[in-house]
Amino acid sequence: GAGVSQSPRYKVTKRGQDVALRCDPISGHVSLYWYRQALGQGPEFLTYFNYEAQQDKSGLPNDRFSAERPEGSISTLTIQRTEQRDSAMYRCASSPGGRTGNTIYFGEGSWLTVV
């Protein structure tokens, strides 16, 4: 596609429910990132994929958070047993890959509200 596509754009869920957020990166981009952004803050790194390999998950807050990219394209971020503190904008980003400055392009984000 022309840009990074995320769905759903808005999600309201009850505390304790599981949520899956989807990301479709720019066609041909091998690197995919998940970030979380709270109001008034910069994006906070969660995890990084190179093709289908999850090469860095050091930013995932706890074991309720997981991510996959099984075919090296679309990725899913799953939050199990959601808590109110999980409420935030979740942004996916992609880049062509390699070490060429690592310019990344963000999607419009998925706004999660846990009630």
Added chain:
Amino acid sequence: QKEVEQNSGPLSVPEGAIASLNCTYSDRGSQSFFWYRQYSGKSPELIMSIYSNGDKEDGRFTAQLNKASQYVSLLIRDSQPSDSATYLCALFRGGGAGSYQLTFGKGTKLSVIP
């Protein structure tokens, strides 16, 4: 000390003036530096990248990098109301085991007054 420090602002400048946005970082191993612009309710978009000490100019924007002082700045000449946004400083460290983590500051909110 946070890895990337920015004054949250708001920074207000009159239309036509130069806006100066500053960022300091703690990790001397940082390799690449970026400025992203984020309009309210929108996603961050890349406006400048800089890798070497000195200045880099692109239109009305100039990025300045001083690795010895661990300082990177963005100058916006002839500021326009459409430049009003939050400006995010980001750096790429390049970690081991194939990590390509981009670390962001909190951002500086710029308001250009007509």
